[in-house]
Amino acid sequence: MRVDLYTNPHKEQREWLYQVAIQAGKADIAHKEAFDELFSNFTELLKDLHQHVRAEEAFVHPLYLAKNLFMADPLHADHEILELSLQDLSLQMQKMKREDSGEKRAELGLFFYRSFNRFISQYLEHIDAEERMLPFLWEAYSDEQLMLCILTYKASIGSDEGLIKIVSAFESIDKSSQQRLFKGFKQNASSERFGQFCTQLKVALPPNGYQDLTSSLL
């Protein structure tokens, strides 16, 4: 079984999207409590979708870019279009939140239900396109290289175990992969987390190693 950057997170997202769609279809949005529950689930889902896109842009698209300058363009364009739909859905949610009349909120809720399902159809096409790229990634990269992406991603979002592993493995990684992972970490992490990564790398790399790495990125 090859290291798979897409399938499991996408399975979780499909499940979550369907759950929110079912809730949006069944909940009586005229009731404030039912709306608040939908609002909170949608907000959590939105956060997850944003983090997922950030991670793909930081760690997966550079894998395509390293082999072909234009290969990630369609996926990147999808991300931009999907973001517009998410912004529209968020605005609809905000409008419902401000609405005091249960009747009007229920009307807006029906509109949201249809828009959200339309978004799902867009999103399903996108993640299917990504999953169809897996054979390319398996052809172009070893499992070890793909696993380093997962490890660096986990370290960038707060896994201390991941941070220890990636820092200790860093010296043995080839230079262009070091640069790719370092840039991905910076792009995906908070500035505080990125600071921790840099501090540990300075200690772990041989003298001038850290400086060589960062000056090669200027």
Ligand SMILES: [Fe+2]
């Ligand atoms: Fe994506």
